[in-house]
Amino acid sequence: MAPPLLAIEELRVGFATEAGTVRAVDGVSLTVESGRVLGVVGESGCGKSTLAMTILGLTRGEGAEVSGRIVLGGRDIAALDESALRRLRGAEAAMIFQDPLASLHPLQRIGSQIVEAIRAHRTVARAAAAARAAELLREVGVPDPERRLREYPHQLSGGMRQRAMIAIALANEPRLLIADEPTTAVDVTVQARILALLDRLRRERGMAVVLITHDLGVVAEVADEVAVMYAGRIVERGPVERIFADPQHPYTWSLLASVPRIDRPPARRLAQVGGRPPSLIAPPAGCHFRPRCPHEFDRCSAVPGLEPRAGDPGHLDRCWLDPERKRELREAAASAGIEDGR
C-alpha cells in the first residue's frame, strides 16, 4: 500500500499566554490518503482549527510552539522555512475558510484574485490564466463565469463567494485541501451543493480533504474517516460507519445524542453534556473528558492511549471502559430513549 498523502505524528501546538501555555493541540496523530475525506469534529475550542492552520504553517506568525511531524507527500513540512512553505501553500496544499467575505479581497475583482493565485505558482500569460479562471469557476458550479470574473466579492451571494474561494484554492490542483467549516455560514441548500462539489473533486482529482466541522450531519454526508477531538486530543478515530454505528468514547456518544434529527420524531429531551470544556492551560490529569463523563472510574486518572479496543484495527479510541460494558451502557441509553418516544 502506498504511504498516506498526509501523515501527522504527535503534533503539539502551544500558545504562551500570561496565564500559562495554552495546549491547543496536545499530541495529535492522523493520516489521510489521496482521494479520501477525513472529517475532524469537535466543539469550539477543542483545537480543530489550530490543527488545520498548523498543517500549513499558518500558526507560526501567532507565536505558536509547534512540535511533531507533518509529512506531506513524503516530506516533513513542519521543518520547512517560510519561503518553502509559501511555495507549498496554494500549490500542493490549499485551504478554504468559513467566511469567504473575510478571505476574499474586497477591492479586487474575483477574476484577478484567481489569476493571482494561478500566477503565484506558475509562469502563465495573463490571458491564459484568465481563461483558466473562467474554467475553474465553471467547474465549481458558478453560472455565467465570464461575468462573475469581472465582479467584486460583495456582488456575489454567500454561496457564490464560497465557490469562488474554492476555485482559488483549486487553481493549482492541490493534492490536499483543508476545509475549515466551509459550510457553516451558508444555507442548507447551498451547503448540499458545496458538499457535493467537494465529493466530486476528490473522486475526479483524487484530492485528499481534511474537513474541519462541528456538524456531525456534514461528516456523515461526505467523510470516509472521522477524528473526534476533545480538549486538544483525538479521543476517537475510525471509519465513518464505525464511528456512527458503534461509537466507543462517551464524548462521541453525547455528541451524537445531542443532535436533533430531521428524519425521526423528536426525542422527549435531547442529550446534553453537563459542565464545560476544560481549560487548555491546566487540563485535568488523565482523560480530559473525565470531569464531565458520567462513567468515569479510578483508571481514568491515567491518560488512555489512542488504541483499537473495539475489535476493528482501524477504529481507535481513548477510553478505559471495557468494550462490553460500553455496549451495555449504550443499550441501556437506547432503550431509555425508546421510552422517551424515540
Place this chain on the structure above:
Amino acid sequence: MRADGPLLEVTDLVKHFPIASGVMRGREIGRVRAVDGVSLAIGEGESLGLVGESGCGKSTLCRTVLGLVEPTSGSVRFDGRELAAASRRRPPAIRRQMQMVFQDPYASLNPRKRVSQIVGDPLTIHGVATGAERDRVVGEALDRVGLAPAHGDRYPHEFSGGERQRIGIARALALDPRLIVADEPVSALDVSIQAQVVNLLEDLRDELGLAYLLVGHDLGVVRQACDRIAVMYLGKVVEVGPADAVCSTPIHPYTRSLVSATPIPDPGLRGRGDRVVAEGDAPSAASPPPACRFHPRCPRATGLCAELEPQLVGHDDGRFAACHHPLTGSAASD
C-alpha cells in the same frame, strides 16, 4: 380573563424597504419585499418555528411582530387586541408580554453591565419592581435558566456562549412574558450547548406556559422545539403545519428541497435517492419572480406557476401550502 382566540395573530403583514438612489435622500427606485403578505397565528403555550433561507424575511417578520420595525400594512393582534405598528405606541402592559431572545449571545449583552443589571433593567424600565423585589425577581429568573444568584454579580465575559444565551433568556423571562420571539437562539452555539438551550426552552414552555415564535435555519432543531413549522420563501409563507408532518411529508416543493438538503447524521443514509435540492440561488427580494416565487427553481413548475400566484390552501392534518402542484398522496412519491 384571557381571550379565546390565538395569543398572536398576524394578518396580511407586509414590510417593504424602499431602495433609494442618489447620495443624499434620493428618490425611491425599488422596494425590497422582505415580508409580503404573511398571516400566522400562535396559540397560548404553543411554539411556532419559522424556517427559510437567509433573506426570506423571517427576521424582519419577527421584528415587525414586536414593533421594532413598522409594517407597511397588515395587522398584528395580541390576545385579541389590535396592536399599534410601533413598539413605543403599544401599551407597556402588552409590550411586557412579548419579549425577544437574540441570536448572538456575545453581541446582545452589554459587556459593561453586571448580569443582575442586564436581567433587572427591563424591570426598572417598565417600573415593575425595584430594590429588594427587583433582586428577588432577578434571582428567580436566573434560577429558572439554571444559573445561581451569585452569577448576578459577574460580567458577561465571564460566561461561556451557552451561559450567555441563558442570561439572554433570563432577561426575557424577568417581565413574565406570554410570548417569546427568539431569532436563531441556538445557531451560534455548539451542538451539546445547543441541546441544553433547546431543552431549557422546552422546560420553560411546560412550566410557564410560554408561547414561542422561534426562527431557525436548522430544521432538526426547529422540529425538536416546535409544535408547528411555517416555511418562508422570499417574503411569503409557502407551507405551514404540524412540525412532524412538515418534516416527514412536505407538501410544497420548496419545503422538500429544505428537508432534502438537511444533513442526517447517519452515513448509512448517504446519497439517499429521495434528495431533491433546488437548483440555483434564491433571487433577490427586490425583484421576486412573478406569480409563484419559487417557480424558476421548482422541478414541478408549469406555465400556470408563472402566471397565477398560488394561495395558501388547507390540506390534511391541519396543514396549509401555497402550491399549484402539491406533493400529496401519490404525487409525493416522484
